[in-house]
Amino acid sequence: NVNKLVHKFTAVTTTDLWETNKQIFEWLFGEGVTVEQDVGSGKKAQTVRIFNVEDPTSSDNEYLAVNQLTYTNANGSIRPDILLYINGLPLVIVECKSPKLQPEKQLPECVKQFERYVETNDRAFYYNQLMIATSYDRARVGTLFAKAQHYGLWSDPYPLTKEEVGSDNPQALLIAGILRKEVLLPLLNNYIVYDGKVKKFARYQQFRAVEKAVTRILTGEKP
Numbered sequence: 001n002v003n004k005l006v007h008k009f010t011a012v013t014t015t016d017l018w019e020t021n022k023q024i025f026e027w028l029f030g031e032g033v034t035v036e037q038d039v040g041s042g043k044k045a046q047t048v049r050i051f052n053v054e055d056p057t058s059s060d061n062e063y064l065a066v067n068q069l070t071y072t073n074a075n076g077s078i079r080p081d082i083l084l085y086i087n088g089l090p091l092v093i094v095e096c097k098s099p100k101l102q103p104e105k106q107l108p109e110c111v112k113q114f115e116r117y118v119e120t121n122d123r124a125f126y127y128n129q130l131m132i133a134t135s136y137d138r139a140r141v142g143t144l145f146a147k148a149q150h151y152g153l154w155s156d157p158y159p160l161t162k163e164e165v166g167s168d169n170p171q172a173l174l175i176a177g178i179l180r181k182e183v184l185l186p187l188l189n190n191y192i193v194y195d196g197k198v199k200k201f202a203r204y205q206q207f208r209a210v211e212k213a214v215t216r217i218l219t220g221e222k223p
């Protein structure tokens with residue numbers, strides 16, 4: 001069954017990156033995948049979760065940040081600046097440009113680079129959930145096929161404060177707000193939606209508001 005699962009995720013055959021990305025998202029964070037397995041009460045369909053979302057820092061989840069890894073196929077090679085893997089799947093790509101570039105060119109150049117990567121090796125994006133463009137002084141997050149103007153700031157590291165982060169630098173705030181082990185998997189699990197041909201990721205204000213509302217509902221003293 002383990003081999004079947006590995007094959008399911010690695011032997012995807014499709015000509016449409018969008019549909020593949022959507023299907024894999026459902027396997028990872030939606031309906032999950034099932035296998036026939038006897039766990040003590042006869043052979044039944046068992047739902048397999050690839051991540052421990054409820055306890056993101058659990059040893060069930062292996063996090064890797066990989067710098068300058070080369071993907072090669074018949075079209076050529078791509079070498080993303082940073083890939084973030086969880087349990088062997090490249091879920092987040094980060095492209096870094098020099099802050100010495102003209103300010104208005106920094107993040108658009110990152111997005112253009114993403115587009116070149118997709119054109120050269122779309123298979124590398126089957127599993128992708130977030131695309132981060134940064135130049136140290138600037139940092140924004142988007143999703144597959146998003147245009148540069150649709151990448152959003154992450155200006156609040158909630159539930160941390162800026163004082164706890166120790167910086168108000170946009171890159172530092174985005175890393176603290178999105179990429180810490182405590183928050184990345186819950187964000188991917190709860191704050192991405194496919195709307196037609198658009199993959200949407202919550203803005204920081206939406207994430208903060210929903211989390212506060214849920215906390216208040218669960219712990220509030222007044223009905």
